[in-house]
Amino acid sequence: MSPDPEPVPSPESGPEPRQGGGWPLIEGWARATLSPSGPRLWQTLNHRSACLSCAWGTGGQKGGFRDELGEPLQRCLKSVEAINAELQPAVPEGVLAGRSLEQLRRLDSAACDRLGRLDRPLILREGSRHYEPIGWEEVHALTAAAWRRPPERLASYSSGRSSNEAAFLLQLLVRALGSNNLADCSDLCHAPSTVALNRAFGSGTSMVNLESLQHSDCVVLVGSNAPANHPRLMNELIRLRQRGGEVIVINPVLEVGLLKFGSPAMPIRSMLRGSEIASMVLQPIPGSDTAVFLGLQKALLESGALPWEFVKAHAEGWEALLQQLEHTSWEAISHCCGLSREQLEATAARIAAAGAVVFAWAMGITHHANGTDNVQAIVNTAVLSGNVGRPGAGTMPIRGHSNVQGFGSMGVSVTLREPMRQALEQLLGRPLSRVPGYDTRRLIEAAGAGQVDTLLCLGGNLYGANPDSHQARRALGQIDTIIYLATKPNTGHMHGLAARQTLLLPVFNRFETPHRTTVESGNNWVRLNEPGRTHLSSGALISEVDFLAELAHRLLGNDPIDWQRLQDPAYIRTLIARTVPGYGAIATIDASHQEFEVAGRVFLEPRFPTPSGRARLAPTALPDLTLPEAEHFGGLAPGEAGLVLSLITARSYGQHNTVVYQPGDSYRGMPHRHTILMNVDDLKRSGLQPHQRVTVQGEAGALEQVEVIPGAIRAGAALMFYPEANVLMRAVIDPASGTPAFKRVPVLVRADRTDGRALSPD
Ligand SMILES: Nc1nc2c(c(=O)[nH]1)N[C@H]1C(S)=C(S)[C@@H](COP(=O)(O)OP(=O)(O)OC[C@H]3O[C@@H](n4cnc5c(=O)[nH]c(N)nc54)[C@H](O)[C@@H]3O)O[C@H]1N2
Ligand SMILES: Nc1nc2c(c(=O)[nH]1)N[C@H]1C(S)=C(S)[C@@H](COP(=O)(O)OP(=O)(O)OC[C@H]3O[C@@H](n4cnc5c(=O)[nH]c(N)nc54)[C@H](O)[C@@H]3O)O[C@H]1N2
Ligand code: SF4
Ligand SMILES: [Mo]
Numbered sequence: 174m175s176p177d178p179e180p181v182p183s184p185e186s187g188p189e190p191r192q193g194g195g196w197p198l199i200e201g202w203a204r205a206t207l208s209p210s211g212p213r214l215w216q217t218l219n220h221r222s223a224c225l226s227c228a229w230g231t232g233g234q235k236g237g238f239r240d241e242l243g244e245p246l247q248r249c250l251k252s253v254e255a256i257n258a259e260l261q262p263a264v265p266e267g268v269l270a271g272r273s274l275e276q277l278r279r280l281d282s283a284a285c286d287r288l289g290r291l292d293r294p295l296i297l298r299e300g301s302r303h304y305e306p307i308g309w310e311e312v313h314a315l316t317a318a319a320w321r322r323p324p325e326r327l328a329s330y331s332s333g334r335s336s337n338e339a340a341f342l343l344q345l346l347v348r349a350l351g352s353n354n355l356a357d358c359s360d361l362c363h364a365p366s367t368v369a370l371n372r373a374f375g376s377g378t379s380m381v382n383l384e385s386l387q388h389s390d391c392v393v394l395v396g397s398n399a400p401a402n403h404p405r406l407m408n409e410l411i412r413l414r415q416r417g418g419e420v421i422v423i424n425p426v427l428e429v430g431l432l433k434f435g436s437p438a439m440p441i442r443s444m445l446r447g448s449e450i451a452s453m454v455l456q457p458i459p460g461s462d463t464a465v466f467l468g469l470q471k472a473l474l475e476s477g478a479l480p481w482e483f484v485k486a487h488a489e490g491w492e493a494l495l496q497q498l499e500h501t502s503w504e505a506i507s508h509c510c511g512l513s514r515e516q517l518e519a520t521a522a523r524i525a526a527a528g529a530v531v532f533a534w535a536m537g538i539t540h541h542a543n544g545t546d547n548v549q550a551i552v553n554t555a556v557l558s559g560n561v562g563r564p565g566a567g568t569m570p571i572r573g574h575s576n577v578q579g580f581g582s583m584g585v586s587v588t589l590r591e592p593m594r595q596a597l598e599q600l601l602g603r604p605l606s607r608v609p610g611y612d613t614r615r616l617i618e619a620a621g622a623g624q625v626d627t628l629l630c631l632g633g634n635l636y637g638a639n640p641d642s643h644q645a646r647r648a649l650g651q652i653d654t655i656i657y658l659a660t661k662p663n664t665g666h667m668h669g670l671a672a673r674q675t676l677l678l679p680v681f682n683r684f685e686t687p688h689r690t691t692v693e694s695g696n697n698w699v700r701l702n703e704p705g706r707t708h709l710s711s712g713a714l715i716s717e718v719d720f721l722a723e724l725a726h727r728l729l730g731n732d733p734i735d736w737q738r739l740q741d742p743a744y745i746r747t748l749i750a751r752t753v754p755g756y757g758a759i760a761t762i763d764a765s766h767q768e769f770e771v772a773g774r775v776f777l778e779p780r781f782p783t784p785s786g787r788a789r790l791a792p793t794a795l796p797d798l799t800l801p802e803a804e805h806f807g808g809l810a811p812g813e814a815g816l817v818l819s820l821i822t823a824r825s826y827g828q829h830n831t832v833v834y835q836p837g838d839s840y841r842g843m844p845h846r847h848t849i850l851m852n853v854d855d856l857k858r859s860g861l862q863p864h865q866r867v868t869v870q871g872e873a874g875a876l877e878q879v880e881v882i883p884g885a886i887r888a889g890a891a892l893m894f895y896p897e898a899n900v901l902m903r904a905v906i907d908p909a910s911g912t913p914a915f916k917r918v919p920v921l922v923r924a925d926r927t928d929g930r931a932l933s934p935d
């Protein structure tokens with residue numbers, strides 16, 4: 174095996190804190206559970222429903238703290254944060270209706286969320302500066318009237334927190350009306366994974382389940398900050414290291430929790446001391462992952478470690494990939510990714526030496542203009558190293574929202590797979606429209622061009638989640654009617670307003686819904702949520718299923734199915750069983766209470782649902798990562814300190830997507846959100862100083878008075894928090910998936926002209 178060219182960086186030499194997890198987690202649990210809402214929090218944690226937060230999936234029928242294998246203590250502080258936000262009292266009467274829009278727009282994300290829970294329907298009518306209360310009967314009448322428009326002028330957007338039943342009903346309604354305009358948050362998230370995995374394996378989700386992960390002896394973790402965003406995955410990584418396995422981290426940022434993590438699920442001493450996570454770290458140039466993986470493949474090829482028989486038997490397209498490997502020089506690879514041949518060879522040697530490798534990735538891979546190629550490059554490496562279709566091995570996209578994968582399975586997507594199309598056509602007794610629908614970015618563009626009359630948002634924050642916030646606001650302002658179904662107010666409800674009327678409608682969350690629902694985790698596990706009760710007893714909330722069934726019934730009556738009957742989620746489940754591939758077991762779940770793995774997703778044999786049964790490999794081009802010159806942004810004055818960087822926009826430790834819970838991110842040493850993480854060499858090179866205030870100028874907008882934080886990030890790159898940074902960027906899209914390049918935003922960073930240190934000393 175080649176020598177390890179560089180040791181894993183020691184967290185002891187980095188900023189405080191020196192590990193992820195550990196004591197702050199215990200403190201957080203104690204604070205939350207001992208607070209006045211503590212008893213209700215415990216009650217909710219023990220409720221038989223899935224965690225609201227991420228798609229790793231915890232809870233459900235086995236009880237609030239268990240994973241799908243029944244293992245206890247699998248609930249993290251993120252889950253507590255999410256529940257606590259839902260247990261807030263109602264927004265006091267008169268706050269949303271009493272304050273003017275100008276006042277409401279001054280609230281930042283955290284302040285919006287802290288207003289409390291939505292508990293009665295509100296409407297903002299044309300010409301008014303205030304939301305005002307409205308009764309449900311008028312809501313239903315207005316909504317149905319707004320949906321009686323030509324199908325191509327109707328659209329929905331959804332965020333993966335709602336149930337499978339609501340998701341299925343939404344797409345069935347939109348499709349029955351003749352539209353495919355089903356934009357979804359996954360368009361901004363893992364769409365490149367779904368596209369690439371479908372092409373390669375004929376199946377768009379993880380091929381690894383939890384049990385299989387527990388048999389792997391190496392995990393390659395790419396572009397994921399799991400300690401913050403999927404904390405329970407850390408338990409699996411700790412155990413993997415304990416059984417002598419490897420964790421290879423590929424990330425331009427040295428995330429402290431990926432070096433060392435203290436998990437409360439471990440014995441108290443190892444929790445406090447922290448466990449080592451990464452056994453190897455590669456810090457590439459952001460956006461260069463195809464080069465990294467091409468390098469790994471080339472090293473496997475050249476070292477003779479390619480399992481030829483396996484590749485020839487179970488893959489096609491390898492000939493073209495081999496040609497690319499032979500014709501791409503090491504110089505080109507290293508130049509693109511900023512890693513040496515030796516580093517890549519050493520990493521490939523470890524992959525080759527491991528018995529079974531799981532390749533796992535998140536937004537650092539998908540949020541690029543070549544996101545789909547990035548995923549294909551991971552797929553190529555997994556296949557060329559013989560790590561697909563075996564226990565303990567495979568490809569594993571780490572999904573985001575707790576039911577985002579369920580939304581995809583239910584057909585909430587602009588691309589409907591053929592078996593489901595046929596089943597839906599049979600159910601509805603008519604052909605479905607073949608006009609391509611609007612995904613999230615096309616929806617914004619169509620709205621901006623005045624081509625959308627009515628938009629229904631099932632959760633989420635379409636305004637806050639999109640690139641180029643000004644464009645998003647203008648586009649939404651061209652739509653006649655927007656209907657927001659939400660649990661809590663967010664910035665989208667203040668800035669993403671329709672031209673004629675905006676309705677803001679309160680819904681039950683997962684643990685309050687008065688009927689049973691299901692969700693699907695990123696590991697293909699379908700969980701059952703038992704009926705619950707809300708603490709907002711004097712409010713007028715509605716279940717998402719009830720709302721959608723009422724709308725469908727008003728629009729379509731009994732044509733061709735009895736839409737009112739869809740108010741019964743058990744009946745929806747029978748339709749899901751008939752139409753959604755792999756979901757047959759849901760037909761009996763009401764009687765059996767048996768949660769299940771979606772059939773046909775986890776591959777323990779190298780036979781895939783492609784026409785040939787083989788995995789499809791394809792060459793992946795090296796991207797051109799040249800950054801524009803300062804002049805592109807208006808330039809620097811002679812002697813002015815500043816430089817052009819490639820900006821990563823990511824989550825802080827204390828936020829869930831556009832919803833911010835805590836102001837800072839102590840793990841990256843960023844004390845507040847108006848900060849930019851930069852490499853010390855870049856500071857020296859540009860004449861900027863640590864903690865100086867700078868202007869960050871993007872192609873669509875600028876942010877001033879941003880504090881510079883020196884940190885463990887690769888030179889040439891910087892990191893800021895989303896959604897605030899979304900004003901900076903133009904929407905640059907991966908053409909294969911429609912997903913924006915949120916992780917490679919060209920910006921000019923320059924000293925604030927109002928700052929005393931604006932000019933460099935000479
Ligand atoms: N607590 C919490 N949990 C969450 C969420 C949340 O907001 N808060 N959001 C949920 C959702 S919807 C999602 S999608 C997931 C997101 O989970 P992640 O994908 O872990 O979240 P990000 O903050 O986007 O961080 C991505 C990581 O990619 C790295 N990265 C950036 N650019 C590159 C690159 O070019 N190459 C490589 N190899 N790495 C790169 C960044 O340094 C960062 O560590 O989390 C889910 N869970
Ligand atoms: N710059 C930048 N932009 C990004 C990203 C990034 O990394 N960088 N990440 C992208 C990613 S991965 C994603 S997934 C998107 C996220 O985009 P979205 O999913 O659109 O946004 P969220 O902030 O998760 O939406 C939160 C809102 O959902 C509502 N909600 C919560 N629970 C429920 C429920 O049970 N039912 C209903 N009806 N509503 C509910 C609440 O009102 C809450 O305010 O953002 C994307 N945008
Ligand atoms: S890892 Fe994800 S699903 Fe599990 S408890 Fe934490 S937030 Fe919930
Ligand atoms: Mo996401």
